[in-house]
Amino acid sequence: MVLDEAATSRADVPAAKTKKQRQTEVAKHRICDAVVDCLDEFGYAETSIKRVQARAGVSRGALTHHFPSKEEMMVETVERLLQPARPKSGVLKASSAEKDLLKLWARVVDTKEGRALVEILVAARTDKGLHARISPGLSRYNDGFNAEVVRLYESVDLDDGDVATLWTICRVFLRGLHMQERFDAKPGHTAKIMKRFAEIIGPHMRPREVE
Amino acid sequence: MVLDEAATSRADVPAAKTKKQRQTEVAKHRICDAVVDCLDEFGYAETSIKRVQARAGVSRGALTHHFPSKEEMMVETVERLLQPARPKSGVLKASSAEKDLLKLWARVVDTKEGRALVEILVAARTDKGLHARISPGLSRYNDGFNAEVVRLYESVDLDDGDVATLWTICRVFLRGLHMQERFDAKPGHTAKIMKRFAEIIGPHMRPREVE
C-alpha cells in the first residue's frame, strides 16, 4: 500500500531504461513484497526462502539470482520499507503531538509494513550479521526522524534535546505496543492504551510557531 | 541471581524427599538455568537443544528424559521465571510510582532473567503452540501484577481502572525499551530515556494511604 505501483516509476534511480533492468526491478519488487507479507503473517523465524518464493510466484533460481543470500534479501527489504516511512512523507502535521502520535501508530507502525519492519528489527537483535547490515540505514532514518520532530515541536519542560528524547520514548512505546498486540486478542485494548499514552505524553510538547 | 541456590531449598513443593526426586529437580534446575543463559546470550532462534545441553553439562538423553520436547522445556522455564518476578516479592514499595518504576526496570526487567523471558515472549508471538502453553501463566502473572498495583496506587486523574492502564503502559514501554537496548551501544542512553519516562508517568499515580 505504501509501496504501490506508482512508487516504482518515481524511483530515485534513473528509472530503469533497458528491459533487463526493468525485469530485475519488477522481480525484486515482487520478492520484497512477498517478504513483507510473510513477515507480517508468519514472523521472521517462519519466513523461509521457500515460502517467499512461493508467495512471490518466482522460481528458486530467480530468487537466488537477485538475492544471493537471505540476508541480502532482508537488507533490501528493510531499505525499501524505510524509504516511504520517513516522517517527511507527511504523516506528522504538527497540529498536536497527541494527534500526530496516534496518526503515526495507525498509518505507519500498525500496518503490514510496520509489522514486517519490527520483525526484522527483532531478529536483528540477536543476528549479528543482519544487525551490522541494517544498522546504517536505521541510524539514518532515526536521525532524520529526530531532525523532523525537533523542527516541528518544542519541549514544554526543557530544551530541544528533550523533544528528541520524548519522541524516542514514543518510538520505544510504539515498539512495545507492537509486541503486546500479538498477544492481546481484544482489539479495543490496544487502542485504549495507545490513546491514554498519547494523552499523557502529548502535553509535554507543543508545535512550533510557523515562521 | 533471582533464582540462586537458596531458591532451590525454599521451594513451594514439599521439597523433594527421595533421591530420585532430588536428582530430577537438580537436573531440571540446571537445564532451565542453561536455557536462561542461552536466551540472554544468543536469543531464542539460536537457543538450540544442543546448545542448552552443552551449557547445562547434561547428556542429550538426560535432557530429553526431563523435557520430551523443546516446547516443554520453554514452558517450564517460563514458569520458573514468572515465579520470583512477582511484584509480591517486594520490588514495589510504593514510596513513589517513579521510583518503583525505575526499580522494576533495574531489578526485574533489565536482568538476565528478564531478557530471557522477553525472548520467549517474542518467540511466542508467532509460535502458536508455545503461545497457547504460556498464555495461562502469563495471564495469571499480569492479573496478579495489576491487583498489586491497584492495591498500592490510585490514579490522580481517573478511577482504579486507570491505574491498571497506566501500569500496562509502563510494561509496554519497558518491553519496548528492552528491544531498543540491544541496538543502542551507548549505555547511558537507555537510562536517560527510562528516567524521563518515569518522570512523566510517575505524577499520574499516587501511593494509597496505608490503612
Added chain:
DNA sequence: ATATAAACAGAACGTTCGGTCTGTTTCAAG
C-alpha cells in the same frame, strides 16, 4: 547475426534441527 552475459529454472548438497529409539546404570519398592 552472433557472442556474451544476465535472467531464470530446478536439481543437488551439506548442515542443523528437534524428535525418536536402543541400550545401560541407578535407585527404591516389595
Added chain:
DNA sequence: CTTGAAACAGACCGAACGTTCTGTTTATAT
C-alpha cells in the same frame, strides 16, 4: 535380593533450511 521403573547416555532418523551448482532461455551490445 530381586525386580521394575526411572535417570541417563548416545546413536539414529527424517525434515527443513540456506547455499551451490548445472543447465536453459532471453535480451543486448557489437
